Amino acid sequence: MTNSDFGVSILDLGINNINSVRRALQQNAIGAGIRIESEDSALGNTRLIILPGLGSFAAGMEQLRQRNLDRYLSKAKMRGIAIVGICLGMQLLGEGSEESPGVEGLGLIKGKNEILPFYSNERIPNIGWMGGVPENEGSLFPALGKGKDFYFVHSYHLKLDNPKDSIFKSKYGDVEITTGIKHQSVMGFQFHPEKSSNIGNELIQEIIEWSFYEG
Amino acid sequence: MKVRIIPTILTDGQTVVKGTQFNNWRTVGMAQAAAKLYATRDVDELMFIDVKASERNSTIPDSLLSCFTDVLNIPFSVGGGVNSLEVATRYLGAGAEKVLIGRAAFSNPKLISEIAHKFGSQAVIVAVDVLNNDKGEIARKCGKDPVSLSVIEWAKELESLGAGELLLQSVVRDGEMRGMDYLSISEVTSSVNLPVIASGGAKNLEDCLQAVNSGASALAIGALFQFTQITPRNIRKHLEEHGVSVRVG
Numbered sequence: 001m002t003n004s005d006f007g008v009s010i011l012d013l014g015i016n017n018i019n020s021v022r023r024a025l026q027q028n029a030i031g032a033g034i035r036i037e038s039e040d041s042a043l044g045n046t047r048l049i050i051l052p053g054l055g056s057f058a059a060g061m062e063q064l065r066q067r068n069l070d071r072y073l074s075k076a077k078m079r080g081i082a083i084v085g086i087c088l089g090m091q092l093l094g095e096g097s098e099e100s101p102g103v104e105g106l107g108l109i110k111g112k113n114e115i116l117p118f119y120s121n122e123r124i125p126n127i128g129w130m131g132g133v134p135e136n137e138g139s140l141f142p143a144l145g146k147g148k149d150f151y152f153v154h155s156y157h158l159k160l161d162n163p164k165d166s167i168f169k170s171k172y173g174d175v176e177i178t179t180g181i182k183h184q185s186v187m188g189f190q191f192h193p194e195k196s197s198n199i200g201n202e203l204i205q206e207i208i209e210w211s212f213y214e215g
Numbered sequence: 216m217k218v219r220i221i222p223t224i225l226t227d228g229q230t231v232v233k234g235t236q237f238n239n240w241r242t243v244g245m246a247q248a249a250a251k252l253y254a255t256r257d258v259d260e261l262m263f264i265d266v267k268a269s270e271r272n273s274t275i276p277d278s279l280l281s282c283f284t285d286v287l288n289i290p291f292s293v294g295g296g297v298n299s300l301e302v303a304t305r306y307l308g309a310g311a312e313k314v315l316i317g318r319a320a321f322s323n324p325k326l327i328s329e330i331a332h333k334f335g336s337q338a339v340i341v342a343v344d345v346l347n348n349d350k351g352e353i354a355r356k357c358g359k360d361p362v363s364l365s366v367i368e369w370a371k372e373l374e375s376l377g378a379g380e381l382l383l384q385s386v387v388r389d390g391e392m393r394g395m396d397y398l399s400i401s402e403v404t405s406s407v408n409l410p411v412i413a414s415g416g417a418k419n420l421e422d423c424l425q426a427v428n429s430g431a432s433a434l435a436i437g438a439l440f441q442f443t444q445i446t447p448r449n450i451r452k453h454l455e456e457h458g459v460s461v462r463v464g
Contacts, residue, residue, distance in 0.1 A: 015304070015307075015308075015333060015334060017307065017308070017310055017311075017312070018308075019281070019284045019308070019309060019310040020284060020310040023284055023285060023288075023310070024288060027288065054307060054334055054335065054338060055333060055334045055335050055338075056331075056332060056333065056334070056335050059332070059333055059334075088335065118408075122216060123216065123408060123409060123410040123432055124408055124409070125335075125336060125337035125379045125380070125409075125410070126216055127216070127219075127337060127379070127380060127410050127432070127433075128216045128217050128218075128219045128259070128260075128410075128432070128433070128462075129216075129217050129219065129259060129462035129463075129464075130216060130217065131463060147463060148463055148464065149217065149462045149463045149464065151260075151289070151290055152216075153290070153312060153313075153337045153338075154337060155335070155336065155337060155379075192290070192312075194288065195288065195289055195290045195312065196288075196289075197257060197288055197289050197464060198257075198288075198464075199464070200288060201288060
């Protein structure tokens, strides 16, 4: 891909891990310009916005609001620009979280985050490599269907109102949790593609291609 | 969740080192070279610790951290000199998934909560240095100055402070390759709900399996990889053959 008219924006919340995401995008050798946005600005030629996550739900929302990035994301959603939340970034796309009662999420997708259920054979936080199965629009991204593991670090999971918005589900204890979401141009992954070795790179490449050509 | 094999890269600020009982350093190469090597071997995760940072009263410079971010597409944790929220913020901002807190857990336990509040508890690993579990002693200050405190009580306290993971290190076994501290692993993993990374003493594949069977969620391994032919892949394969679920890469 060499069309540098396209742009990828990484949102900088001051508390998230933008360097790893930037490195992953660069490794994928896209011709697109990579921008770091730390406040609301013109969307310009942006075709893909990445919201990397690290931190607590409340801290993430506070940073988004302080920087008017909540507005930036709402505008992007209205224009159908691809938005991808990673880890906490995916959780922030929802409407709220048990982690931070009373704090409103971005509400770009219908659902709320809940603490992972307790299972004696699982640990919280849930840290490490875990696989999953694609469903619904998950077939758009072949990397999800290869049976490979991705890297997770989380204690909460997004419970969607509409099961059709789930594109990837993983087994946790005796239940299945949603670990990939997509509603129109709004997407999210509970795991870290940028830390998921080669399979993560493949997924990033597929997300970029979808955003630029299909989104 | 699948069991993780985590090679540890120890540095004294200049070179990569490996301690035998936390002192007596041997130079085995430079940090980035080691990180690159492990990255090409597709390990599950890496841990990078500047073991002399607190002693020097310094922290790991951005230049060193960025040589990890630049080459790694797997998660890594950073420890050494994490004694304030500012240091933790810098390490995590540089691309580390998690920071490892050592002696600050004793001198300033509030720091654990502060980091957990800002970044989430999954970003905080606390090192628990077990000196001699028979006497119920945990150690502080990198192996010296034992404190008489039950390992279980301390682990529970760390969990309530907001730690996301515990690095359970056996000080007397560190670098000695004479088997791991299975008793401590089993006691701690059955008293907290956090993932426990076991470290210290593994000499062969059987030791790794026994640590996992004792409840460890992950193994942090230094000497075994540096001084034997065993690779992370060997361990994963051995665990898998014994019914332990490991990463499909």
